[in-house]
Amino acid sequence: MGKNKVNVNPDAARLELFVGPGFKLANIDPSSTPGFEGSNGDSKEIAEQIAKERTPELADLQERMYAQARAEKPNAPSVLVVLQGMDASGKGGIVRHVFGSVDPQGLQITSFKAPTEEEREHDFLWRIEPHAPKPGFIGVFDRSHYEDVLIQRVREFAPPAEIERRYGAIVEFEQRLVQSGTKVLKFMLHVSPEEQEKRLRERIERPDKHWKYNTGDLDERALWGEYAEAYQIALERTSVANAPWWVIPSDKKWYARLAIKAILLQAMRNMELEWPEVDLDQEAEEARLAESAKLLQESLERTQG
Template identity: 45%
Template structure:
C-alpha cells in the first residue's frame, strides 16, 4: 500500500471501517493550509506527476489506476483536467463509464472494466467505474439484491488481481454536499456553454440523495482494502479537491519510484553521420 501524505492521511478509509458521510464536512479543508500555498503546491505536484509518469512509461513494467467516483457534478471531469492535463498523453488513458451497451450487458459486469485496465507503463483514469454496479445498480435495483451483495467481494478480488499483476490502485470518492450540487446544477442551466453537461436524469437521482449516500457508505466501507484504499475527498472547493488528488497521486508515484531502463551501450559508442 502507498503512503498517503501525512497531512491528508485521515482521508483514507480504514479497511473494514464504517463510513458516515454526513459526519464528513465536504468544505473542511483547513488541513491544506492557506489556499495560495496549496495552489502553489498543486502546481509543483502536477509537474512532478508528469516527470514521474514519463519514467513509468519508459520503465514499462507497472501501471497506476486512478478511480474517480462521486455524485453528479462532484467534479470528476474537473479533477482530470486539473491534475492530469500537463501529463504526457502517450502514457495516460481516460475511460468514462456510461450506461452499459447491449454487448456489455450480455457479459459479466466486470468485463468492460477489466478491458479498460491500464497497460503497463501507463496511468489509467476511470471516470466512474465498476462501483456503479454497487451504487446506481443498488439504488435503482438494476440487479437482484443477492447479486449486488456478492459484488463487493468480487470487486475486492478483481482489484487484488490487478494489484498482484503490477497495477497500483488509488480510489477517490469526491464528496460534495447536496447544497453544492444544487448550485452546480443551476450553473449548468444558467450557462449556455454548459447546457450539454446538464442531464434531466440528474434531478431524478437528486431525489434519491439519501439512498445514494447509503450506497456509497457501503461501498467505501466494504471495498477499502490494504491493496486498494478509498480516499474520501472534501470536494465542495474545487481547488482543494485537485490539491488532495494530486498530492496522493504524486506520493504514490514517488513510492513506486520508476526508473528509466538501462541500455546495453554507451552514447559514445555512436557517431551521428
C-alpha cells in the first residue's frame, strides 16, 4: 500500500493552513487535503494508518509533560487546544479520534454550551478561566470563548462595541496562558455547506444519530455567510505566532483528524519535553526497599498473630 510514498507533511500543511497576514478563509477549499500526498482510492485507510503510527510518540510526549507536573517541576507546561466549527463539522470526532489516542488521565475536556443565566451575568471569560488546563494536562475546548465573537456577533447578542472589546480581551487572556506555560493551538474545522447538509441529513435519518440533531442548527446554517464573516474577523484578529489558528479542511474527516494530530505532534515535539529530573538517591532508596521486606514480614506476623 505504498506506506513510504504517502505522508502528511506538517510543514506544508502548517504553512498553507496557518492563519497569518492576508489569510482569507474563502481561499481554503473544505474538501482539499493540503500536505497529504499520494491521494488515491485508499487515502482514508492510508491516513488512518499514518495517524495510528503517530500515536505512540504523541502518548510519550503527553506522559513526559504529565510527569513534569507530577514531579512538581516549577512552571510545568500544558497544552490548550481550541476546537471551533459549524455544527456537524466534526469537533466530537476530533476529540474521540485524536485525543482518544492518548492517556485520558492527562486530558481535560470541556464542552461549552450556551451560557447559563449566571454565566451571562459575568464577563464572557469568567466561565472559561476555571477550565484552563492544569500544568501537565492537554486541555481541549469543544467550542470556547470564541462563541462570544461568533454566534454573539452574528445574532447580535452583544452590541458591536462589546464584540470589538472582546477580540483584544481574548488575545490578552491567551497571552497570559502562554506566559504561564500553556501552549495554545486553535483549530477551525472548515466544512462546506454541502457536506454539512449531508451530515445533518444523516442525523435526521438515523435513529442512532437523532440525539445529535438539534433543529436550531438549521437556523444557524441559514446564516452561513454571516458566520463566514465572523470567523474571518475572529481568525485575523486573534491568530498570533504563539497562539495560532489553523483552518482545517474538514469535508474529509480522515484528513482533519490526521492534520490536527500532525500539527499537535509537531507542536509538542517543539516543546522539548524531557523526563523530569527527580532528586532521588537511588542507592539509599534501594537499601530502604530491601529493608522494607523485613518490616513487611513483621507487619504480617503482627496482624496474623
